[in-house]
């Protein structure tokens with residue numbers, strides 16, 4: 001059996017990648033991903049200017065996952081663009097994803113995409129509409145009108161391939177509304193989900209929160225979020241034009257979790273919390289475990305079961 005994954009015209013050795021934010025802050029970490037068993041990788045979400053981010057502690061691993069309120073620390077868009085251009089020149093056969101966000105909101109999103117459009121970078125961009133951790137800044141993707149306005153503005157000048165990173169939604173009306181917005185545009189993919197925003201974890205010895213920013217509120221990742229992640233992958237797959245691929249992110253600890261995301265319709269798979277906890281070896285283990293599942297079920301390729309979740313009707 002083969003774990004080959006086709007995504008926007010390229011065949012990756014396997015569907016696994018890091019989730020933006022984990023192991024992707026600088027060139028050294030990206031080189032680590034590029035030489036790991038991951039099929040591809042994505043950079044830390046960039047803002048126009050470099051940012052220190054929120055005060056520490058701001059990321060904590062907990063038994064069933066992680067909580068973070070990093071606050072968009074990054075080296076600035078020009079750093080990642082320079083790295084990306086060098087990388088696409090040195091390894092044209094190994095496409096990757098450049099993640100871009102915004103600290104200041106709508107106008108910075110537009111300016112950042114203009115900078116990428118005007119640059120020599122020709123690869124995929126993951127437009128992060130779902131950072132939950134910038135105090136005072138609402139998540140773009142929870143404002144359906146603003147999201148539509150932003151994508152309309154971007155598509156008026158942007159000609160390179162990109163997709164969007166979405167937060168989790170928890171209501172069928174919201175699945176319908178975000179899909180209705182996204183289906184209007186020539187997006188190459190949608191990545192579901194970002195962390196489940198503004199959770200709270202309490203240390204059982206000190207009766208204290210565990211992260212400093214926002215009084216301890218932070219995005220939740222890991223085992224906690226798999227049911228929500230699977231639901232969002234499935235709901236968006238059912239609603240989006242087939243030309244828009246899905247990246248599944250959230251709660252992937254084992255080959256079985258990866259298999260379930262593929263059953264729901266994901267094409268690529270991102271790993272955040274478990275990569276943080278386990279290191280780059282997580283990709284070797286996930287490939288081995290997922291391959292064993294295909295063999296056990298008699299599948300030769302992912303295409304044979306991708307999106308084929310059964311229901312009880």
Ligand SMILES: O=C(O)c1[nH]c(=O)[nH]c(=O)c1Cl
Pocket residue numbers: 021045068069070071072073101128130131132133134194195219
């Ligand atoms: O606090 C962060 O940097 C952060 N943390 C997240 O969990 N998701 C994001 O998209 C971002 Cl941008």
